[in-house]
Amino acid sequence: MLNRVVLIGRLTKDPELRYTPSGVPVTTFTLAVDRNYTNSQGEREADFIPIVTWRQLAELCANYLKKGRLTALEGRIQTRHYDNQDGRRVYVTEVVADNVRFIDSNRDRQDQTPYAYGSPSGRGSKEEEHRPANEPFAGESEPINLSEDDLPF
Template identity: 55%
Template structure:
């Protein structure tokens, strides 16, 4: 069995950081992912909810903001609960274990960001989620 997804999109609003009762950090946000086709000459997008946990959640809350471009890797999860009206509500979301920051900059910087590398995920030891300052002269392409 395989449940993996990779998405690239822009945040629709700033991430929301919360903590569970035992102190575990969790962040939720939604990304807009463009569809590969147009309808009546207009672009369409899917709005996909994303949940992150622990260090990834803290990094997302600290470094991401509305409009930033991210790559999200994780698994699709469907959960359900009973709402206040007694109806069963189903929620489909991506539980991300790796989030790559494709545009970087702090919340006060509304520009496109100077670094194109960054991110945070639990699988890479050399990736600390901080921007890397590299001049264009140092790039091999």
């Protein structure tokens, strides 16, 4: 069986860092990913995909990712459910990322080196990992044209 996802998109807002009752960091954010085709008006649409990161990777994402930042990630799709206040079961589908790459540079930084965080094991890496621009996501950094009016929140 295989459950693997690779996405490239822009953050719709700054990541939200929280901690579980046992003190484990968890970050959530939404990634806007362009579709490969245009609609009947000739406009490109985007999907807004919820992302979750855990532990060291969660803290790194909270510290370095900002709204609008172009980001690539690898992870798995997870579906969970809970009962809301009305007693109805609510299903949530999200991507649990275990490898995040910051494709464009932070606007506050001068160097243009893309950074990669995480590890293929899914546990996250404690060390910063530099990757050359000719890695798998190189050349995939077409801008996603979003305005504040395009965001659903």
